[in-house]
Amino acid sequence: MEGIIVRRVIPSDNSCLFNAIGYVMDHDKTKASELREVIAATVASDPQKYSEAFLGKPNADYCAWILDSEKWGGAIELSILADFYGREIGAYDIQTTRCDVYGQDRKYSERVMLIYDGLHYDALAMSPFEGAPEEFDQTIFAVQRDRSIGPVERLALDFVKGQQRKRSYTDTSNFTLRCGVCQIGVIGQKEAVEHAQATGHVNFQEYR
Incomplete structure (x- = not known):
């Protein structure tokens, strides 16, 4: 196996998770609206599994929310898309170098990889040079018998560690944000979430 791991940058348009999945699954960076519809349909079809307790909001509200191109995806959406494609999705977090593998319990025979910087998802690929x-x-x-993806896994981890050394991530517990609506400053994801819940404002810009 010859080649190197590369990070394929996905546009920052609030749909990076979906377009990164589109790229690693279908070599298509424009699948966000289609994959949002897949997720909404999956969630709507099983209100018992996808309950308010699981989703953090009523089933119908979640379905309307995820179809909004301004809303970000995360763990729930990754697990649904792993099942939709029938492949594991390994998501590497640059800050911790941890890899969360979605769909692993299903024993799928293939895996794709994403990289996450605290705010944004890009695609990971193997390039010949x-x-x-x-x-x-x-x-x-x-996916091999030992549930790894063989030598590629080591290359991917080494790449992620290199990104970590370059500090190519946003520390979401300590970064400073300004609310784009009322201009108030908040520190970290927790304060941003609390402000959003209290005011309904969700337009934050990072500032240093």
């Missing part, structure tokens, strides 16, 4: 065009990317990897 530095600077090779994206059409040469390999994004789907066979």
Whole structure:
């Protein structure tokens, strides 16, 4: 197996998770609206599994929310998309270098990989050489008997550790944000969430 792990940048338009999945699954960075519909349909079809306790909001409210192109995806959406595609999704967190694998309990035979910087998801791919065009990317990897993806897993982890050394992430517990609506400053994700819940304001900009 020859090649290097590369980070394929996905536009920052609040749909990065969905477009990153589109890229690693289908080599298509424009699948967000389609995948949002997949998630909404999945959630609507099983209100017992996808209860208010699980989703954090009533089932119908969640379905309307996830269809909004301004809303971000996370763990719930990754687990649904792993099942939709029938592949594991490994999501690497740059700050901790941890990899959460969605769909692992299903024993799927293939895995794709994403990288997360605290605010944004990009795609990870295997490229034959530095600077090779994206059409040469390999994004789907066979899961081995030991549930790893073989040597690719070590390469991916080394790449993520390199990104961590460069501090290519946002520390969401300590970063400073300003509310775009009322201009109040908050520190960290927790304060931002509390402010959003209290005011309904969800338009935050990072500032240093």
